[in-house]
Amino acid sequence: MISSFIKTHKQSIVYGLAMAVMLFVLKWLELKFIIIRHSFEIYAGLIAVIFTGLGIWLALKLARPKEKTIIVEKPVYVSHENFIVNDEALQQTNMSRRELEVLELMAEGLSNLEIAGKLFVSLNTVKTHSARLFEKLDVKRRTQAVDKAKRMGILK
Amino acid sequence: MISSFIKTHKQSIVYGLAMAVMLFVLKWLELKFIIIRHSFEIYAGLIAVIFTGLGIWLALKLARPKEKTIIVEKPVYVSHENFIVNDEALQQTNMSRRELEVLELMAEGLSNLEIAGKLFVSLNTVKTHSARLFEKLDVKRRTQAVDKAKRMGILK
DNA sequence: ACAGGCTTCATACTTTAGGGTGATTTTGCA
């Protein structure tokens, strides 16, 4: 309640305080020539305090708030009863032909070596494709890739 | 663009300014006894600048940064088909409860370690279950197991 | 012609999966 009041009226409060300080300084200046002893130190201290405050205010005002991103998982219901693959979802993944082929063979339970054999490429190539494909699907393992691809309707 | 430059080089800028101020102070100290007139005003100005800086530094350093939370919705693909598992096929496989549980988690793309965590058992236990389960399904790999189980209707 | 994506492959290294074996403890049920 109090904090929210301060929050909503921060601007006004700050300006009000600034005004008060100003008036105080002016008043003090009138007395300047009376209290001549130690006036320098007092003045210096005052300035220090005031401008420290100003600095803090400036920093708080100007510093950009750090952004914190919260990822909320939003369910997307997909039915793949129709064995028509979801081309839309496929496009979004940005998957290349070869990567899709590898993914399909993965889904059939083939090992990387077997996939390499079927596609007439080296084991390393299959690994490269699979690594890329994992990135694009945002997964870490082939089993996850297959699961996600099926949920998305990329695979039947 | 400019603000991002300031952001990424904040440290450097702050140190640079600090250096400049230091040099200025030193230079000023040399002239202190010459320019005795107006030294008060100069001193005051200096203090103002320095303490403004101090205030900014204090605020930036000590004040906990305001966190601005950005909520990003991340789609999670879910298939909502109520599948009737093929109990008959399940019986024939002779799978135990635990083995089925492991199989289900495998199908979700979990690693053996993750499965172990979910089932509160050791990694070795999961391996034992998976090995048995592979035998019963007559497959060699987890990916094959998942594929076959789905085809058989054991898994949704 | 050149930038950029795709495909291909390599090397080296780490992590995870899987196979084989054995052992102990639960537990369901005859």
Next chain:
DNA sequence: TGCAAAATCACCCTAAAGTATGAAGCCTGT
């Protein structure tokens, strides 16, 4: 109650999967 099946775990070792990095050749569109 006793026993077989199930569940648990350990150790050791090999195979496969995955990570990281670099690089070369090939298309494609600007």
